[in-house]
């Protein structure tokens with residue numbers, strides 16, 4: 001059996017540095033590792049609509065933003081299939097059958113759904129589509145027989161739900177589906193990059209993001225106003241690294257080569273941290289270094305984006321081709337699923353023949 005990746009994002013906004021260290025960078029590495037037979041990256045517009053039903057325009061506009069971010073960060077359409085969820089109707093069909101394998105109580109226990117319901121203040125008015133999105137996500141994964149699902153750790157309950165559905169389906173019907181494994185970032189900084197304000201997570205709603213598409217001036221302004229150690233007032237004061245956002249970002253982004261290139265008086269981050277702790281190192285110097293590091297990463301991404309922006313039609317063609325490839329595989333799996341469930345009446349010659357036989361023999365006459 002081959003190794004297959006499926007993962008994706010909801011198109012509700014442009015992608016930021018949190019996405020970059022948490023998933024994009026990893027995806028590009030996986031793509032280039034040559035270890036995977038197929039890689040599917042899904043723009044989850046249908047899932048985004050489960051809590052944006054009244055704002056389809058937001059989802060529609062962000063599809064191209066996410067696609068541009070993917071391609072400019074290095075996803076290569078000759079190696080991965082990038083596709084749009086809503087354009088693969090087989091996903092809906094599969095979800096519909098999975099719904100019979102999951103109880104309401106099980107969904108209510110899903111920790112991700114629970115916390116998202118709280119976050120969104122749904123209280124008693126949870127849309128059914130939102131409530132059941134773990135089922136749809138199980139369809140996303142299993143339609144492609146994905147073995148590996150690279151996600152953030154907040155998505156682990158989703159993968160567990162998918163695994164339960166697979167086990168249940170395979171034991172009731174036939175062993176058609178593949179149990180997926182989650183692949184989570186091995187580095188804590190990368191799985192939860194804080195916002196520039198030092199808050200828990202970089203997130204659009206908190207307005208504390210650095211976007212991949214920000215221009216150098218915006219990046220500079222955001223870095224220079226980043227949260228550091230509030231007690232580090234004069235340069236001579238000893239400073240704290242813990243909870244100091246600038247150092248958290250350096251942990252996530254900088255390499256020894258960055259020191260050689262931009263701050264050669266230090267060998268590595270440990271030396272810089274030691275100096276900051278001792279005192280005598282000002283925030284501005286550290287921030288300028290971080291800015292240089294981020295620009296080193298963002299500049300090529302931005303340049304690639306500019307190029308792609310000149311050919312939006314071409315980007316849509318990439319999405320269309322990716323979607324066609326996804327559907328082709330999806331149709332095969334769905335056919336196997338329906339065969340296993342024996343809901344393939346017109347193809348089932350034996351069923352038709354045996355029923356015909358029964359009625360010819362006067363089944364209705366006794």
Ligand code: TRP
Pocket residue numbers: 006007008009010042044047137140141149150151155
């Ligand atoms: N729920 C994921 C997120 O919010 C997006 C997603 C949808 C996904 N379907 C998926 C991720 C399938 C992995 C596999 O980021």
